[in-house]
Amino acid sequence: LYVEHPLGPGQSVPLSRDQAHYLFGVMRQGVGDAVALFNGRDGEWLATVAEAGKRGGTLVLVEQSRALQMPPDLWLVFAPIKKARTDFIVEKAAEMGARRILPVQTEFTNAGRIQRDRLQAHAVEAAEQCGGTFVPQVDDLIRLDRLIDGWDTARQVMFCDEALADAPPKPAFGAAGHDGAPWAILIGPEGGFSDRERARLHKPDHTHPVQLGPRILRADTAAVAAMTLWQQRFGD
Ligand code: SAM
Numbered sequence: 001l002y003v004e005h006p007l008g009p010g011q012s013v014p015l016s017r018d019q020a021h022y023l024f025g026v027m028r029q030g031v032g033d034a035v036a037l038f039n040g041r042d043g044e045w046l047a048t049v050a051e052a053g054k055r056g057g058t059l060v061l062v063e064q065s066r067a068l069q070m071p072p073d074l075w076l077v078f079a080p081i082k083k084a085r086t087d088f089i090v091e092k093a094a095e096m097g098a099r100r101i102l103p104v105q106t107e108f109t110n111a112g113r114i115q116r117d118r119l120q121a122h123a124v125e126a127a128e129q130c131g132g133t134f135v136p137q138v139d140d141l142i143r144l145d146r147l148i149d150g151w152d153t154a155r156q157v158m159f160c161d162e163a164l165a166d167a168p169p170k171p172a173f174g175a176a177g178h179d180g181a182p183w184a185i186l187i188g189p190e191g192g193f194s195d196r197e198r199a200r201l202h203k204p205d206h207t208h209p210v211q212l213g214p215r216i217l218r219a220d221t222a223a224v225a226a227m228t229l230w231q232q233r234f235g236d
Pocket of ligand 1: 160161162186187188189190191192193210211212213214215216217218219222
């Protein structure tokens with residue numbers, strides 16, 4: 001069960017109405033039963049149910065059952081697309097071990113805003129689903145130009161672009177080294193990147209243009225394919 005509350009020895013954790021409904025109504029847990037908890041920061045903890053009610057309850061922490069497993073320092077930077085496909089991208093990024101998820105507004109991005117809290121909730125659900133102890137942070141929408149302006153050049157960029165015929169020669173992804181370095185994967189919107197954005201993105205040494213095969217993939221497919229490639233080369 002995911003909770004916001006800090007988890008540590010001797011702590012007791014109050015439950016919201018929804019959490020109580022889920023635990024006591026849906027999962028049929030009751031006083032004295034054991035529950036595994038995580039908050040994305042303090043690992044997984046075993047707790048016992050001390051109070052169980054319709055509108056709430058209390059869990060008392062017993063011991064840590066698993067330490068926090070931090071994924072590698074990988075960000076997924078992507079241009080949001082249609083709602084359901086954006087949800088899919090966030091869910092898969094959380095499952096596949098992104099440490100941070102940054103929706104960006106590019107020139108050809110149609111979505112002018114995102115529902116950050118909803119996307120964050122999808123990341124929590126995905127982490128819960130795959131037994132993770134870490135939940136990636138989902139950022140607010142930021143303009144790609146602003147992100148590039150403030151970029152820490154130690155962070156390498158796997159720049160996924162289907163139009164690589166015009167790219168300047170660069171070391172192929174995989175031959176580039178950078179094991180242990182922080183990375184970001186960049187995926188464009190349905191309309192792709194503009195020429196101006198491409199020109200900006202191709203210049204710096206920390207950008208590694210990557211082709212994901214000869215076909216144009218949908219952005220959600222490209223995100224999963226890129227994360228798989230990255231994990232295969234640099235993941236743990
Ligand atoms: N501009 C394209 C068009 O309209 O023909 C489509 C862009 S594609 C649907 C969305 C994003 O997925 C791209 O910006 C890129 O980041 C990624 N992508 C799709 N296919 C790719 C490929 N074969 N290689 C690398 N990246 C790809």
